[in-house]
Amino acid sequence: MLNISPIAKRRLYQFRQNRRGYWSLWIFLVLFMISLCAELIANDKPILLKYAGSYYSPVFFAYSETDFGGEFETEADYRDEFVQELINKDGWMIWPPIRYSYKTINYNLTSPAPSSPDTENLLGTDDQGRDVLARLIYGFRLSILFGLSLTFFGSAIGVAVGAMSGYFGGWFDLLSQRFMEIWSGMPVLYLLIIMASVIEPGFWTLLCLLLLFSWMTLVDVVRAEFLRTRNLDYIRAAKALGVSTFVIMVKHALPNAMVATLSLMPFVLTGAITILTSLDFLGFGLPPGSPSLGELLQQGKNNLQAPWLGMTAFLSLAVMLSLLTFVGEAVRDAFDPRKIFVKQASEEESL
Amino acid sequence: MKLLEIKDLSVNFRIPQSDDVQAVKHISFSVDRGQTVALVGESGSGKSVTALSILQLLPYPTASHPSGEISFNGTNVINAPNSVLRRVRGNKISMIFQEPMTALNPLHTIEKQIAEPLLLHKKMSSVEVHERVLELLDMVGLTMLKDRLKSYPHELSGGQRQRVMIAMALANEPDILIADEPTTALDVTVQLQILDLLQELQQKLGMAILLITHDLNVVKKMSDYVCVMKNGEIVEQANSKELFAKPKHTYTKMLLSAEPKGQPQPFNDNAPILLSGKNIKVHFPVKAGLMRRVVDYVRAVDDVDIELRQGQTLGIVGESGSGKTTLGLGILRLLQSTGKVEFKNKDIFALKPKELRSMRAKMQLVFQDPYGALSPRLSVRQIIEEGLQVHQKSLSKEERDKLVVDILIEVGLDPDTRFRYPHEFSGGQRQRIAIARAIILKPELVVLDEPTSALDVSVQATIVDLLRDLQVRHNLSYVFISHDLKVVRAMSHNVLVMKDGKIVEAGTTEQIFTKPKTEYTKSLINAAFFIESQQSKAS
Numbered sequence: 001m002l003n004i005s006p007i008a009k010r011r012l013y014q015f016r017q018n019r020r021g022y023w024s025l026w027i028f029l030v031l032f033m034i035s036l037c038a039e040l041i042a043n044d045k046p047i048l049l050k051y052a053g054s055y056y057s058p059v060f061f062a063y064s065e066t067d068f069g070g071e072f073e074t075e076a077d078y079r080d081e082f083v084q085e086l087i088n089k090d091g092w093m094i095w096p097p098i099r100y101s102y103k104t105i106n107y108n109l110t111s112p113a114p115s116s117p118d119t120e121n122l123l124g125t126d127d128q129g130r131d132v133l134a135r136l137i138y139g140f141r142l143s144i145l146f147g148l149s150l151t152f153f154g155s156a157i158g159v160a161v162g163a164m165s166g167y168f169g170g171w172f173d174l175l176s177q178r179f180m181e182i183w184s185g186m187p188v189l190y191l192l193i194i195m196a197s198v199i200e201p202g203f204w205t206l207l208c209l210l211l212l213f214s215w216m217t218l219v220d221v222v223r224a225e226f227l228r229t230r231n232l233d234y235i236r237a238a239k240a241l242g243v244s245t246f247v248i249m250v251k252h253a254l255p256n257a258m259v260a261t262l263s264l265m266p267f268v269l270t271g272a273i274t275i276l277t278s279l280d281f282l283g284f285g286l287p288p289g290s291p292s293l294g295e296l297l298q299q300g301k302n303n304l305q306a307p308w309l310g311m312t313a314f315l316s317l318a319v320m321l322s323l324l325t326f327v328g329e330a331v332r333d334a335f336d337p338r339k340i341f342v343k344q345a346s347e348e349e350s351l
Numbered sequence: 352m353k354l355l356e357i358k359d360l361s362v363n364f365r366i367p368q369s370d371d372v373q374a375v376k377h378i379s380f381s382v383d384r385g386q387t388v389a390l391v392g393e394s395g396s397g398k399s400v401t402a403l404s405i406l407q408l409l410p411y412p413t414a415s416h417p418s419g420e421i422s423f424n425g426t427n428v429i430n431a432p433n434s435v436l437r438r439v440r441g442n443k444i445s446m447i448f449q450e451p452m453t454a455l456n457p458l459h460t461i462e463k464q465i466a467e468p469l470l471l472h473k474k475m476s477s478v479e480v481h482e483r484v485l486e487l488l489d490m491v492g493l494t495m496l497k498d499r500l501k502s503y504p505h506e507l508s509g510g511q512r513q514r515v516m517i518a519m520a521l522a523n524e525p526d527i528l529i530a531d532e533p534t535t536a537l538d539v540t541v542q543l544q545i546l547d548l549l550q551e552l553q554q555k556l557g558m559a560i561l562l563i564t565h566d567l568n569v570v571k572k573m574s575d576y577v578c579v580m581k582n583g584e585i586v587e588q589a590n591s592k593e594l595f596a597k598p599k600h601t602y603t604k605m606l607l608s609a610e611p612k613g614q615p616q617p618f619n620d621n622a623p624i625l626l627s628g629k630n631i632k633v634h635f636p637v638k639a640g641l642m643r644r645v646v647d648y649v650r651a652v653d654d655v656d657i658e659l660r661q662g663q664t665l666g667i668v669g670e671s672g673s674g675k676t677t678l679g680l681g682i683l684r685l686l687q688s689t690g691k692v693e694f695k696n697k698d699i700f701a702l703k704p705k706e707l708r709s710m711r712a713k714m715q716l717v718f719q720d721p722y723g724a725l726s727p728r729l730s731v732r733q734i735i736e737e738g739l740q741v742h743q744k745s746l747s748k749e750e751r752d753k754l755v756v757d758i759l760i761e762v763g764l765d766p767d768t769r770f771r772y773p774h775e776f777s778g779g780q781r782q783r784i785a786i787a788r789a790i791i792l793k794p795e796l797v798v799l800d801e802p803t804s805a806l807d808v809s810v811q812a813t814i815v816d817l818l819r820d821l822q823v824r825h826n827l828s829y830v831f832i833s834h835d836l837k838v839v840r841a842m843s844h845n846v847l848v849m850k851d852g853k854i855v856e857a858g859t860t861e862q863i864f865t866k867p868k869t870e871y872t873k874s875l876i877n878a879a880f881f882i883e884s885q886q887s888k889a890s
Contacts, residue, residue, distance in 0.1 A: 007727070007772070233724040237788065239685060241738040242711030255728045 021330020166226025266328030666843030
């Protein structure tokens with residue numbers, strides 16, 4: 001059994017008390033887990049196939065067509081009827097539930113792309129004939145992963161800067177605060193657009209670019225918390241024990257700041273996802289062809305005659321951001337020491 | 352008919368996820384006109400909750416009264432409508448609080464605050480209100496503030512603030528004044544003045560006082576009738592004289608005999624000098640102007656010399672603001688200080704940070720507030736073993752654990768509790784944990800900064816015993832900082848009296864307490880032992 005401190009237990013309890021947030025977290029986690037296995041759910045390659053007595057797993061390894069008795073030395077195109085016949089003659093294939101990857105183009109459309117939802121493409125196709133559901137699953141994963149990395153690195157920098165300027169104070173504090181005031185005054189969007197036209201944007205370059213501006217969210221709360229705690233008796237006691245400054249900051253002061261940090265984190269995450277989506281929507285985000293919700297939104301805008309594009313992008317974004325916001329509210333409640341009294345006060349008012 | 356009658360009163364607090372806490376259990380007592388009734392008890396005994404329920408100021412509905420009746424002038428105030436309560440609060444029954452710092456609104460002038468109850472309850476013109484405020488200031492002995500009606504609370508001293516609070520409470524000449532620890536936050540000399548003032552005003556206005564305190568000396572001086580509370584129950588109530596002469600309940604007897612007594616073990620005069628300080632100064636710069644230039648210094652500690660031998664206790668006494676805590680922190684170099692401090696013949700102000708850090712194992716510190724001194728997020732074992740992790744890195748986890756267990760037994764705590772968190776312990780237990788943290792490194796010098804002031808009297812005595820015991824066993828040297836002269840007398844061999852950052856008088860405990868030389872020391876001692884002095888006058 002995990003050794004949970006009573007205060008953590010109380011917070012866990014408070015978190016569960018917020019039913020909406022608690023269920024949102026579970027729904028979100030399930031969706032995220034599903035999207036992490038996107039390759040096994042939506043792919044243009046079979047998960048497993050048996051050919052001539054041996055097993056192949058094309059999802060993980062590349063096999064050339066000649067392996068299955070074909071003619072080309074290139075990787076087998078399992079969607080090709082010729083290849084399918086070759087394999088089915090001497091074996092079988094297990095397909096993912098959706099037989100399209102995010103970049104698979106369906107050439108057998110009955111109507112011109114973007115085609116409306118049917119049994120083959122459950123959410124229709126986009127204007128290049130790619131399956132919207134497959135792109136949605138991959139795009140969801142990409143958004144969350146991007147948001148998580150941006151939040152993680154941004155918070156790490158922000159907490160470090162905030163901790164140092166709060167704990168040491170003095171010149172470091174003064175300079176970092178003035179720098180942040182100037183830095184946060186920069187027109188972020190224009191800078192990103194200019195940078196995006198100079199640098200070829202990819203996942204990591206875009207992450208670094210956004211990181212330049214997104215680390216500042218947490219600095220102020222962490223700084224305030226360190227300013228408060230550095231004069232507490234137990235910090236003094238640790239100093240008197242000869243504990244090094246770094247250990248004091250991490251072991252004694254940081255846990256106090258974690259409350260504020262963790263309560264802000266879900267909101268930082270939604271912010272990160274939103275900014276990626278908006279950059280994609282404007283066309284300055286991830287490289288063309290990447291599955292992204294912003295790009296899907298843009299397609300919806302350009303193809304108003306195909307409402308399934310806009311609706312899908314809108315609904316998925318709305319659900320994802322609402323889930324994260326609900327989780328954030330529950331986390332905030334969990335860390336609020338006065339929550340119980342607030343609840344009772346509102347009960348009293350309603351009576 | 353009694354003025355205030357409390358019958359079978361109970362107060363419960365609702366706690367989510369667990370049973371209700373019974374803060375007050377079926378208590379009954381009454382207050383007559385002009386009488387002073389004292390509620391005495393240690394922290395958590397329910398005395399403040401009782402007082403607050405008289406004015407119905409508890410956080411309802413978290414708090415509730417499962418049983419009981421509080422009748423004031425024959426009307427029951429429990430669950431009375433707000434309009435009735437408002438007419439009573441601040442008008443017929445008023446209250447003064449423990450902490451004059453926070454009980455006054457820092458953003459309003461004192462005139463406005465004293466006038467507030469008048470404007471609320473009396474239909475007076477602004478001229479009349481002004482006159483009345485001046486009259487009240489005269490009454491509480493703040494005549495010098497008449498020209499400074501526009502002052503804000505931060506411009507006043509603690510004693511002056513408490514007088515302003517009393518003026519507010521008395522504005523409408525209440526029938527009952529509830530005084531919740533009215534002097535606890537004040538210096539000893541000021542305490543005495545405030546108590547005298549309350550007595551004088553009571554005679555003049557004929558009001559009843561319900562006095563809530565943990566300090567039996569205050570009770571003895573002030574009250575006619577005493578209720579002793581413990582764990583939400585009144586264990587004994589009697590006339591003041593009767594109670595002090597013949598306490599019946601064991602708890603009352605224990606409280607009466609709980610004062611720290613005895614004397615420190617005699618020490619060897621020829622023991623080597625452990626710590627000596629010359630011209631210690633701690634100055635805080637006052638900055639002003641656009642360029643934040645240093646224009647002046649607050650001389651918190653100014654030119655202080657100290658000397659401490661092995662196994663000896665040096666008491667430092669003084670009122671708040673005298674610089675005694677600052678001196679303690681300055682000696683340990685936890686604050687920027689100048690001068691020369693030699694610890695074990697090494698000038699610790701000349702040490703490099705790294706050398707100083709290893710030296711810290713030998714000089715430790717125990718704080719006043721056992722609540723703030725322990726990190727709430729670490730278990731007791733983690734708190735105590737931290738010093739070992741820094742200074743004795745070679746120890747294995749099991750060896751550290753064994754040392755923690757040993758030290759917990761030594762300070763009188765159950766070693767099985769080492770996995771718990773500080774909030775599960777009482778104040779006295781926490782102070783023991785803090786002491787364990789300090790002595791596990793086998794230090795030679797421990798600076799004790801008011802280690803007993805935040806504790807109940809009965810606990811104070813046990814902590815003093817523990818500290819004396821540890822001193823003999825480990826040949827520890829203490830610097831004992833306190834404003835409480837009784838504890839200082841029980842602990843120290845030598846005493847320094849400080850005022851405004853300077854040493855007023857220094858000498859052996861015997862000299863200071865029996866033959867004080869300066870007026871200041873005399874007044875401190877008189878105030879601290881006022882009951883004794885009054886008794887000796889009477890007899």
